[in-house]
Amino acid sequence: MTLTKADLAELLFDQVGLNKREAKDMVEAFFEEIRTALEKGDSVKLSGFGNFELRKKSERPGRNPKTGEEIPITARRVVTFHASQKLKSRVEETYGGASA
């Protein structure tokens, strides 16, 4: 099952004891704080989970895959996420050893 904001709010209600309203607002505020930091150009480092960083991409040539027409992909700033070593090894523990 995919984890959503509703699931996280439920968790804050159950585990942290926030009321329903606070739990919902807290989840919203959590992601809004991260968006705001990134928007300001600040990277976000959440130890044990991972880092959100910003990368500047310069303009590069692209094409419309449907028509084949060449159009430049404009310069932009994008967010990248790097999982912490801890999160990566937890994922590996789940899938490690399962040979294809």
Add this chain to the structure above:
Amino acid sequence: MTKSELIANLAARFPQLVLKDAELAVKAILDSMSDNLATGERIEIRGFGSFSLNYRPPRLGRNPKTGSKVQVPEKHVPHFKAGKELRERVDLVV
């Protein structure tokens, strides 16, 4: 922004809560997200983005020091795709 700064910012937004509540909330959210990813479940946060696992097939690599061939096993790595709102807000000021 670090985790402790995030906790302090959140505590400031909720004057009725104490710092400890914000700290527990952040910990609960991050633990739950990690648990889900670690068991191969997706995370979908509207307006922020989604987390999933990407599969890397096994490949023949090389030890850069000795040049000898080594089999690199398959693996799964966490992947984040920014959602529309985050993508647009971050791109606004370049």
